[in-house]
Amino acid sequence: MNQAIRPTSENPPLAAGLPAVSVVVPTFNERDNVGALYRKLDAALKGVAWEVIFVDDNSPDHTSDVVRALAQRDSRVRCIRRIGRRGLSGACIEGILASSAPFAAVMDADLQHDETQLPKMLALLQSGEAELVVGSRYIEGGSADSFDRQRAGASALATEVAKRVLGVRIADPMSGFFMIRRDRFEQLAPELSIQGFKILLDIVATARTSSSTRELRTVEVPFTFGSRLHGESKLDSMVALDFLGLVVAKFTHDAVSLRFLLFAMVGGTGLVVHLGTLFTVLQFGVAFPAAQAAGAFVAMTSNFILNNFLTYRDQRLKGLAILRGLFAFYLVCSVGLLANVGVAFSVYDQAPIWWLAGAAGALMGVVWNYAMSGLFVWRRR
Known part of the structure; x- marks a missing residue:
């Protein structure tokens, strides 16, 4: 059924040479x-x-x-x-x-x-x-x-x-x-x-x-x-x-962006990686602070790799840019951890409900990490 466009009130005549x-x-x-x-x-x-x-x-x-x-x-x-x-x-x-x-x-x-x-x-x-x-x-x-x-x-x-x-x-x-x-x-x-x-x-x-x-x-x-x-x-x-x-x-009527959701899902896997690493390192008799630091380091590395592969795959870092991005991600997440703890303590002082304070801190952390990662790690070139 080959048919040219007929002008209507919704479709005015096309200028000469323009495609339909x-x-x-x-x-x-x-x-x-x-x-x-x-x-x-x-x-x-x-x-x-x-x-x-x-x-x-x-x-x-x-x-x-x-x-x-x-x-x-x-x-x-x-x-x-x-x-x-x-x-x-x-x-x-x-x-x-x-x-x-x-x-x-x-x-x-x-x-x-x-x-x-x-x-x-x-x-x-x-x-x-x-x-x-x-x-x-x-x-x-x-x-x-x-x-x-x-x-x-x-x-x-x-x-x-x-x-x-x-x-x-x-x-x-x-x-x-x-x-x-x-x-x-x-x-x-x-x-x-x-x-x-x-x-x-x-x-x-x-x-x-x-x-x-x-x-x-x-x-x-x-x-x-x-x-x-x-x-x-x-x-x-x-x-x-x-x-x-x-x-x-x-x-959610776009209250939450697709990229943020992917970033948060990756963060969820990071929690599993963190706990798994913490448990494994503790089995070797390592002191808890060092084991916790190792868990955080491995989790941040895992999160960076997954975000680079999934969340920001349209802006994926390659070559030496991966190392620069990884160190920037470590820095962003370290500051995010401080924001997480600060918000959690503030909420707990107001209402001593551990899960509410923890959730508020975690939300603050993921929002900070997402915002700063977009600015400093996977910024558009």
Whole structure:
């Protein structure tokens, strides 16, 4: 169904030469798929003015070079190469905000999404019937049969959690294939998380709970999720933590950020490491103060490694920067410990309830460590 945009009161006529739809494609190590996707888009969008924006996270396989070679032959192809930034959601946000069309689609570069649905999605938006169109695997006519049992189960569980906890009403909130009115996206963008992988869930949940905008009119269209032809899936165990963090962040109306939640979870593992190290060192007859210091040292080191790998993986330190960051983290956490103890004593003086004082001190410590780590350890370069 190839259909050009018809002007309506919501969709004024386009200026000459401007695209009707921008297709945003986040990439990381997708050089073998870029050319194939471009050809598929060219065939699917005949009769439609379009552009494609590849947002590449500085791929080691030089995906951006392939995109630029395409752009030299076709001005509808654009490339955003991100240095020092990682993450699918952030890439999608940057790509949509850099687009020039009134409608923006998001799809993966792995050829698993059905580009032939793009004209239908565009028609639904341009007619005013919808403000968001989602490519759905879980409505009649859709399919995710290419999933193995483990991934199918994880997807079903995540979908159910999103529906029950966040009140999301669409059938496939975990889809990575959708098209949205760019003006509505602009309204939501300041409240979206640049971390994680589930940009659609963030958009839908934010529109539903935001006080500054109304809920999006949404239509789902079925598509069959295909099999990856080249490269490797970017999904790993970190996606589950990103998803849980996003759910909690949206459930609390963004009172707590996704990054802070990940930082706090890492801090929880640090407590386990601290106690484990303390117990082990004490078994060798070491005095308690020295054993406690060893536990704190190992826990801080563990927390730094996990935060560098997980919480700040989009700003991950490498090479000599790891050593500089580690020493800065030791310093930040040492001051945080003093803040922890000071607040705990102050609370205990006011109300001698040990668990309340301890919790207040711990909260102060994690807030201090998080704030100072962002300023001095993983500051944006």
